[in-house]
Amino acid sequence: xxxxxxxRCITKLENMGFRVGQGLIERFTKDTARFKDELDIMKFxxxxxxxxxxxxxxxxxxxxxxGIYVLQDNKFRLLTQMSAGKQYLEHASKYLAFTxxxxxxxxxxxxxKSIVTAEVSSMPACKFQVMIQKL
Amino acid sequence: xxxxxxxxxxxxxxxxxxxxxxxxxxxxxxxKDYEKDEDVNKYLDTxxxxxxxxxxxxxxxxxxxxxxxxxxxxxxxxxxxxxxxxLGITPSVTCNNSSRNEFSLILDKNPLxxxxxxxxxGRSSLxxxxxxxxxxxxxxxxxxxxxxxTFLQDRLKGDSVTEIxxxxxxxxDERKYRRKK
Numbered sequence: 001x002x003x004x005x006x007x008r009c010i011t012k013l014e015n016m017g018f019r020v021g022q023g024l025i026e027r028f029t030k031d032t033a034r035f036k037d038e039l040d041i042m043k044f045x046x047x048x049x050x051x052x053x054x055x056x057x058x059x060x061x062x063x064x065x066x067g068i069y070v071l072q073d074n075k076f077r078l079l080t081q082m083s084a085g086k087q088y089l090e091h092a093s094k095y096l097a098f099t100x101x102x103x104x105x106x107x108x109x110x111x112x113k114s115i116v117t118a119e120v121s122s123m124p125a126c127k128f129q130v131m132i133q134k135l
Numbered sequence: 136x137x138x139x140x141x142x143x144x145x146x147x148x149x150x151x152x153x154x155x156x157x158x159x160x161x162x163x164x165x166x167k168d169y170e171k172d173e174d175v176n177k178y179l180d181t182x183x184x185x186x187x188x189x190x191x192x193x194x195x196x197x198x199x200x201x202x203x204x205x206x207x208x209x210x211x212x213x214x215x216x217x218x219x220x221x222l223g224i225t226p227s228v229t230c231n232n233s234s235r236n237e238f239s240l241i242l243d244k245n246p247l248x249x250x251x252x253x254x255x256x257g258r259s260s261l262x263x264x265x266x267x268x269x270x271x272x273x274x275x276x277x278x279x280x281x282x283x284x285t286f287l288q289d290r291l292k293g294d295s296v297t298e299i300x301x302x303x304x305x306x307x308d309e310r311k312y313r314r315k316k
Binding site: 012015017019020023024027053 | 164
């Protein structure tokens with residue numbers, strides 16, 4: 001029962017993030033030039049978008065050039081206030097869900113459909129995985 | 136949005152659009168979860184209360200306000216220091232009764248509603264910013280002051296101004312604030 005409720009909450013948080021991401025990207029990209037390609041958009045997310053939202057850039061971006069991107073943030077702002085050990089690791093997903101939605105919503109308004117997941121291996125570092133859905 | 140605080144070397148400001156949009160998403164989600172406006176209002180108030188009971192510590196640490204000697208002083212501090220610190224606005228304060236325990240904050244500008252054109256259809260009793268009422272109530276309770284805080288008027292509902300009413304109730308800690316007339 002607990003796990004189910006937890007799952008519903010995470011979905012709701014992700015959906016909220018999606019809405020906000022759509023709105024934010026609209027405002028951020030009002031005056032920017034058109035993006036060259038998908039990689040250009042991902043770099044924008046990693047630099048400008050992340051800086052505006054979290055006051056820092058993504059520390060590492062990796063891609064397989066086939067639609068999968070991994071964004072690594074070594075000091076994720078929503079996790080830094082928590083103990084760096086294993087104590088709250090299981091709760092970290094609640095704090096990442098909104099941000100996954102944020103990325104997914106932002107990409108959505110730039111014409112990219114995606115699935116975004118996140119994982120924390122050791123606080124406060126986390127990775128966001130973006131899988132571009134080709135239609 | 137806030138003045139720099141010289142006492143705390145590291146204090147965080149958030150992007151205004153992110154803040155306003157996130158608040159809107161919160162209200163929208165609550166509207167999806169609860170059919171009745173009263174329920175949404177109630178949960179916004181409850182959430183605000185939880186925030187207020189914690190926010191007061193941050194506020195006291197950053198503002199270093201002196202001890203207050205009247206409800207009027209307290210309300211002025213809420214309007215001129217707290218609102219300014221967290222929302223970047225300064226509501227005006229009026230006192231509504233002769234026993235000086237009922238006050239109103241008149242919000243001329245409200246950043247939380249910047250992207251709200253109008254309340255959704257069928258949501259005419261929604262107090263969009265009810266979180267604020269809970270925050271004020273929770274914060275006051277942590278400094279031993281019981282108060283009722285509600286929206287008396289709301290521009291989103293068609294009123295001419297947005298007005299938050301604070302009614303100070305019997306004190307929880309009677310020693311310090313006993314005043315006769």
